Amino acid sequence: MSKFIQLSNRTAETKSNLNVARKLGRIPAVLYGINKDTLSLEVNEKELLDVLKTNPRAILQAKLSDNTAVPVVVQDIQKDSMSGKVLHIDFQHVNMNISMDSKVTIHFAGEAAGIKAGGSLQVEIYEVEVRCMPGDLPTSMEVDISGLAIGDQLLVSDLIFQNGVEVLTDPSTVMIQIKTVHEEEAEEPAATPA
Template sequence: MSKFIQFNKRTVETKSNINAARKQGRVPAVLYGIGKETLTLEVNEKELLNILKKNPRAILQGKVGDDLEVPVIVQHIQKDTLSGKMLHIDFQHVNMKKSMDSKVTIHFAGEAVGIKSGGTLQVEIYEVEVRCMPEDLPTSMEVDISGLDIGDQLLVSDLIFQGGIEVLTDPDTVMIQIKTVHDEAEEAADVTPA
C-alpha cells in the first residue's frame, strides 16, 4: 500500500464548477466508510490513471487535506460512454483489520495445445470474486493454459490461491475452454431465432 493519492475537498457543487474542474483534470469523487460521513472530494485524473494502470484493485493511501490519511480502494468509476473519460469515482475506506470482498483479474498465459490443433479459445470470465484480508489481496493471478487441448476447460475450482484467500465465485464456473470450430457453429445455430 505504498501508493498515495491526494484528495481535495469540493466546496462548490454546481454543475458548471464540476465541469470546469473536469476540464482541468480533476474528477469529482466521494469517499464512503469513514464513520457515518460521506466526503465529497476531487482527485487528479492523471495521477489516478497512472496508479490504476498498474493495479486497478490497488489499496491506496488516501490523503484528505493535511490531517487525514486513510486506506481506500476504488469501488466504482463512472465514465462517459463516448469519450471514455472519467466522470465520477466512488472510493471506499478499507479497514485493514477486517477481511474484504474484492475481485482478482485472471491473466491467461501461454498458447494452448488445442489452438495449435485448430481449436478456438473461448474466455468466459476474466476475474473472480475473493474474500481476504486487505494486505493479502493479489493484484492479479496468472494461469498457464498451454496444456489445454480441444475439449478441455478450466474451472474456478482449478485456481490455487495462497492461504487466507477464500474464492466466492461458484467453483463450477467455467473460466476458459478450448472448442472446435464445429462446436461454435452449433452454438451459433442454437442462438439463432427460428
C-alpha cells in the same frame, strides 16, 4: 499497498463547475465507509488513470487535504458511455483489521496447445470474487493455459490462492475453454432471412 493517491477537497459543486473541473483534469470523487463521514473530493485524472491501468482493485493510501493517509479501495467508476472518460469515482475506506470482499483479475498466460491445433479460445470470466484480509488481497493472478487442449476448460475450482484467500465465485464456473471451430459456429444463432 505502496500506491499513494492524492484526494483533494472538492471546490466545485454545481454541474457546470464540475464540468470545468473535469476539463482541467480533476475528477469528482467521494470517500465513504462504515462509521465514517462521506467526503466530497476530487482526484487528478492522470494520477487516477495510472492507478487504474496498473491495478484497479489495489488498496491505495489516499492522502487527504489535512495530510492524513487512509487505506482506500476503488468501489465504483462512472464513465461517459460515448467517450469512455471517467466522470466520477467512489472510494471506500478499508479497515485493515477486518476481512473484505473484492475481485481479483485473472491473466491468462501462454498459448494453449488447443489453439495451435486449430481450436478457438473462449474466455468466460476475467475476474473472481474473493474474501480475505486487506493485506492478503492479491493484485492479480496469472494462470498458465499452455497445457489446454481442444475440449479442455479451466474452472474457478482450478485456481490455487494463498492461505487466507477464500474464493466466493461458484467453483464450477468455467473461466476459459478451448473449443473446436465447429462448436463455435454451431453456437452462433442462424441468420434469419429478411
